[in-house]
Amino acid sequence: MVAVQSRLDRLVRPTFGRHLLFALGAAVVLLLLSSQIGAYDDYNLTAVAIFAVAAAGLNLLTGLNGQLSLGHGALMAIGAYTASLLLKDHHQFPVIVVLLAAVLSTGVIGIGFGYAAARLRGPYLAGATLTLAVAIPQVATRYKSIFGGESGLTVAPSSPPDWLGADFPPERWLAWIAFAAAIVTMVLLANLLRGAPGRAFKAVRDNEAAAALAGINVARTQVLAFVVSAACAGLAGALLAYWTGVTAPAGFTLALSLQLITAIVIGGLGSLAGAVWGSLVLVFVPLLTSGMASRLSLPSSVADNLPLAIYGCILVIAMLVAPHGIQGALRRILAYGRARWGNTPGGGQKGVVDWDDPAPDT
């Protein structure tokens, strides 16, 4: 009887189904939202979706698997250059082909680098990925005939299909592509993290020896995390190529890698929702500061650097006072509400909040 009950439970509330429902809801909301707002806001929301893809991948690697990568900007560059090479000379490959090619190429490079990374720990891994971050753009500068040197490669935009009408804004079309990519990525990652791989990631992060004793292949788990994470970065890079219209080394500096880290720290290490919060911050903080700078008529040397200064401050302050980020704060509020007004799953004591671990991961 109990077995039947649990099987029924699994049919009625399958995790995949829940994620799918959530994704459908998000898709509907985003579709409605994007048709209500102007081209400029569509353009900005596209950036949020792009950063969310990259940040979600990085959060899987850093937040859940404990491998710090300072080189995800470089992996985005690999995706972006793959897309740009396909779209060079006005080849009209379908968007889906371009995006998948970018995922594939970055994933393959991720396998190679993941094997190297799995042997390295802590500062040694940080050092290797840091070098990756500064080396990759140099390759593009060096081989001008292929990658276009400093001025980069121009990317042919993806025009909206005819059935959407002749005057459909291209910004909205790109926003839809980015939303779709972000939602698919999130659903796939959420499923991966809910299942055995996700548990293995966390086990390896928390205690390698214990994970190995429990029968987890530590190295393989780390390589898998790196590859999935790299593939996300590649997808984000290809989308970024469409978004900016040009792929150049100057777009993939060390600052890009550090901004992705900023995003996952502000949003919340180890949570997919945190990646979205962090990406919102990454896109809207510069807009706010540039608005503020023009109102206060600040000189350009101040205005241009204000966002980076703010990110830097936020990173330092977040680590000092709120190391769990926005998502951590939300969880605390939710957990407090549950504990205060009953309805606690798992039969926790009413009115008692475990501040150290308000809610489980993911």
Add this chain to the structure above:
Amino acid sequence: MSRFFVLTLNGVTQGAIYAAMALALVMIWRATKVINFAQGAMAMFTTYLAVFAIEHGTPYWVGFLVALVSGLLLGAIVERVIVRPVESAPALNVVILTLGLLLFLEALAPMAFGGQIRSFPPAFSIVGLRLGTSQVPFSPFDLFTLGSVVAVMLLLLVLFQKTDLGLRMRASAFNPEVSRLLGIRVGRMLTLGWALASLVGALAGVLIAPSLLLYPTFMDDVLVFGFTGAVLGGLDSAVGAVVGGLLMGFALTYVGGYFGSDLETVGALVILIAVLMVRPSGLFSVQRVRQV
């Protein structure tokens, strides 16, 4: 004169600067088990302070002193105000903290000093010395660079090996608990360690600034190469850091000289990965049995 000889001479000077950067990173790593990713940005900032002083009419040597003293102070302040509160936090948090400091300083410098790219005056002539009739590609300024790095390293060696203060600093890094029981002010030793490391970094900044131009991210590559050198040597060894830094200097000038300067960072990546694949914790590290 053979190309190899020229490149080797360049490599020594470059390597000395990377060695200084590597040594700064290793000093902090040994004292507090933190990789200070803001090391380069801190050196950039102190170099800006030096050029600010020089642009306001002070002689070069005052600017030089400004850089070193501000480096000393900046290191102490960073340790006391930012790093101390997260002493017991997970390693990742502290790394992210120093990355935040890096972003902040690199944005603050153009805000405070203006965004234009500047040149930094050298202390001595950068024209090669004359040996008999032929000109050697080694300038008085190169000699000064090499000499000051060696001098600082010797001073540090004397400090750590021959003085009571150095012994206390080593003890605090080796075992803070026992040192505290023995009456050592461990906190002060850590602050001093950060301050000294930051001074060495500031020295690297002033010395390399004349051959690069001065802009907010100009120390990024130096940090990467210094860090690569430190990792090559094995982060726990000061000797390893110096050797690793020098190796990086030679390797990068050879790569730059024979394959083009655009490939220097790629060369660094290849060398780093190759060495770490064979020895995952550096050349000079003591192999430790992993705890189970």
